[in-house]
Structure formats: C-alpha cells, structure tokens
Amino acid sequence: MPKAHQMMKIDRLPLTGKKTSKPLDLALPGMPAQDSIHSEITFEPKGGGTYRILRTTEVDTYEDNAAADALRNAVHGIKAPSMAAVSAAMKLSPTKRAPKKKPGGKKPPGKKPPAPAPAAGSDDFAGTARKIAKLSMATAKTENFTDVADLIATLPSVTTMVKLKIPTTATSDRVAQEKRNIHVTAFLYAASRETDHDFHLIIGRDPSASQEMYMTMELSGLPPSNSPAFPALNATRTAYKSFFGAAKLPGAGYNFYQPPIPVVIDGSLFFDATHSTGQAPGPPSLKSRMPTIWEVHPISNIELG
Amino acid sequence: MPALPHPPPGMPAAGHVIETGDFVSPQGAKYTILKTTETDAYDPPLPTAKPQRKHR
Numbered sequence: 001m002p003k004a005h006q007m008m009k010i011d012r013l014p015l016t017g018k019k020t021s022k023p024l025d026l027a028l029p030g031m032p033a034q035d036s037i038h039s040e041i042t043f044e045p046k047g048g049g050t051y052r053i054l055r056t057t058e059v060d061t062y063e064d065n066a067a068a069d070a071l072r073n074a075v076h077g078i079k080a081p082s083m084a085a086v087s088a089a090m091k092l093s094p095t096k097r098a099p100k101k102k103p104g105g106k107k108p109p110g111k112k113p114p115a116p117a118p119a120a121g122s123d124d125f126a127g128t129a130r131k132i133a134k135l136s137m138a139t140a141k142t143e144n145f146t147d148v149a150d151l152i153a154t155l156p157s158v159t160t161m162v163k164l165k166i167p168t169t170a171t172s173d174r175v176a177q178e179k180r181n182i183h184v185t186a187f188l189y190a191a192s193r194e195t196d197h198d199f200h201l202i203i204g205r206d207p208s209a210s211q212e213m214y215m216t217m218e219l220s221g222l223p224p225s226n227s228p229a230f231p232a233l234n235a236t237r238t239a240y241k242s243f244f245g246a247a248k249l250p251g252a253g254y255n256f257y258q259p260p261i262p263v264v265i266d267g268s269l270f271f272d273a274t275h276s277t278g279q280a281p282g283p284p285s286l287k288s289r290m291p292t293i294w295e296v297h298p299i300s301n302i303e304l305g
Numbered sequence: 306m307p308a309l310p311h312p313p314p315g316m317p318a319a320g321h322v323i324e325t326g327d328f329v330s331p332q333g334a335k336y337t338i339l340k341t342t343e344t345d346a347y348d349p350p351l352p353t354a355k356p357q358r359k360h361r
Contacts, residue, residue, distance in 0.1 A: 035346065077349035189315035192344065200345070204315055212314045248328050248338060253351050256317045256339040261330070279346035285317040287346075305330040 001153045004211035008291040012159055013037050015057070016083055017277045024052075026288065027211065032056045033287035035280040038086050057086060067092035080278035123237060125221030127196030129274045131170040134198075135223040137232065137300050138179045138268040145184040148205050149213045155269070155294045158276060166273040180269045182296060187260035188304065189214060190283050191250045197221030199240065199250070201299070202286055207260055212289045216272075216281050217265055220298035232300045243304045254283040263304050270297035317341045 008027035012019050014035045021042065026034050036056040043051040057075045059068040070089035075081045125135060145151040156177050166175055190202040199219040204212060219237050223230050241249060272293040275281060282290045317339060324340040342351050 076346065079347040187315075190317070190343075194345075194348070202315075207314050209314075214315070243331060244328070248326070251340075252344060252348070253323070254317070254341050254343040256315065256322075256341060257328075258313065258316065258337045258339065260315055261334075261336060275347065281345045281347075283317065283341070283343040284346070285321065285341075285343060286315065305332040305334055 001150050004149065004213065007149070007153055007213075010034055010158075012162075013040075014158070014276070014280060014293075015081070015278060017162075021052075024054075026291065031288060032058060033280075033282075033284065034291075035278070035287070038083065055090070057081070065092075075279065078279070079275070122197055123222045123234075125197060125223060127194075127198070127221070128170045129168045130166075130172045130270075132173045133178065133270060134218075134220050134297055135227060135233070136174075136229050136268075137298065138174055138181050140179050140181045140268075142181045142183050142266065145182060147209070148184060148186045148203055148215060149209070149211070151182060151184055152213060152215060152292055152294070155292055158293060161271045161273070161294075162276050166271060168274045172273075174268070174270070178269050178271055181266070181300075182269060183264070183266045184296075185262075185264050188257060188263045189260045190254045190256045190286065192252060192254045192283070193250050195252075198297075199237075200254075200281060201263075201265075202254070202283065202290075203263065203265065203296075204260065204286075204289075212286075214282070214286050214290045215292055215294065215296075216290070217267060217296035217299055218270075219302070229298070229300075233298055236299055236302050239302055240304070256283075256285075261304055263302065265296060265299050265303075266301035267296035267299040270295045272297075317343060 005025055005027045009023045009025050010020065011023050015038050020040060032054060036058050037054045038057055039055045041053040043053050057071055059071050067089055070092050074085035074089050164175055166172060186203045187206065188201055189204045192200045194200060198221055201217045201219065202214050203217045204214040219240055220233055222233055222237065272295055275293055280293050321341040321343050322339045323342055326338050328336045328338050344351060
C-alpha cells in the first residue's frame, strides 16, 4: 500500500481545475482542505528559503468584514464557485465592515437557506445526476478490505478519472473503473442526510491508525420498487434507520459519533464526477483528510455496531 | 514536557457543535452524537450557521 503522503499528493487544484507547479502533499501537518485552495504562489524571502503560499477560500466563521463576507457568498452553497467572484472577494479590504443586510433584501445566489432535511422524510431518491449508476450495483466479484486506506490506495487518480469526461446526466452508467464491488471493515465517523435523500456516511480507518483518512460512502435514496436494486437498497436503508431509530438519524448538518461506530459495508465504487471540479463532499472538519472524491455508492449492505 | 491533550480522531471543530446527545445502539454500546452546523461545501448553509462576531 502506498504511504499516506503519496496517496494525498495532488497535481491539480480541484477547485479551479488548474495544475499545480509541482505535486502538493496534503498529508503534511497544517495543510488546508484541498478544495479550498484556489491558487498558489512561490515565495522567496530575502533571508533565503523557498515557500509555497496556498491561497484558500477559508475564513474565520466570526469574521464579518466585506472581504470575508464576499468570500463566503462566493463559495458556500455553490457547487462550482466562480473564480472571478473569489478573486474579486480577495481584493476587498478585510478591515472594512460588511454591509448590513436589509430584511427582505435580495440575497446572493446560492445563499438561500434550505429547510433542513427532515430526519424521517421520503426514502425515494430525489436526485438526477448519474441516477443510473447511483441506483444500481456493479456486476463484479467482491474485493475485501480491512482498512479504508487500503481501499483508497487502489483507486485511480482523480486526474485519470477527470480525463474520462464522465457525463453527469441521469443516464450516465458506470464506466469500467467503477465496475468494482467492495467489502470493507471500518468505522462510521459522521453522517448527514442530503436533499436527494441520500445519507452521506463519512467512513474512516480504525481510530488507533496513525494517519487519519476518510472517504464518503452513500446510502442511496430508493429507486422504484420494480428496480432490480430495490430489495438490497431498501434492506440496507432500513437496517441503517433501524440502528439509529428515527430520533437519532442525521439531518442536513453532519452528526459526528464518539467513539466512531464499527461498521461493515458492501457496495459498488463510484466516481463523483459531478464534484470533480469545484467543492468536494465532506464535513469541513474532516475534509483535509479526505484524499479522494471516489465513493462507495450505493451501499448494498451495512452492519453497524 | 507532559503530553498535550489530543482530541480523538474524527471530531468536528468545537465551534461547529450545536448539540450533543447519548445514543445506545441496539447491541448496547454507548455513543455520543454531536450535532453540528457542518454541511457539504456545495450545499446551502444551515439557517443556524450564521457567522458570529468574535469578542476582541
């Protein structure tokens, strides 16, 4: 298995799609989430040494100056942020107070707050992107893993997958690289419920492992009951919901679990082409340790606890 | 030098936690669920996720 440092090297900025000047090792301490980096600069101070400055979209949550406010508006809640808007926000003065929003005033695009997803709403899949792939299982023998890092090490790079230009239309089926089924023993660290009724599970390594690493695995919203995948997906979703009970299921905000919950998952691999450029899935607190946008999607069997 | 306290892996930023609650699994294991304001970056923020001024 490649070491974590090798697995978390990138040569392209996911947010902008631009190539980096040289590979960037995101496993180093103190690195930002990869999809927050919008540009890099080489810095050679007079005293010597060469540094890379990574300019990110990250701001303190309490900042209410014009620059921070504009940057938040440019990225939060927007799938593929406009780099022009990000650049413009970066040029604003961080010492200038953000203008007060008038009640009922026009809100910036992407900032419309949603009604939080109900914990016990519909189970039917409500999305469209790559619906065919998300609601079917691959036909392949099952590969066994006892460590999420081992699974991640087998995945083709994002750069390789982006070159395939996988369509994100509803009829976009699995490509050859995605036609794999896996069985993995791992831990559930966090989960949320999405507006398409998928549950996003953030699955990671044993908490005692020295290098944290997580990836997204999804319990799909359900296909029509006459779909070949319906029985397995319905049983899986029911098992997950029964484990937590309706009151403890996650909503739109991520729930985290302490200690992480042991889990055994079966499912098919899926490349999240919809988010291959722009912002990646994952809770902000863990995203710096999520090296891939590959997913297990759908989960076809789950055992919790 | 004594070891610094280290949070367990996989925990959210403290400022993002809005509620905690106990959970006992069907097998009897005890967990704490931490509800947070964290969403996927491309999803709209939760209505409660307004930035708060820092006291300076």
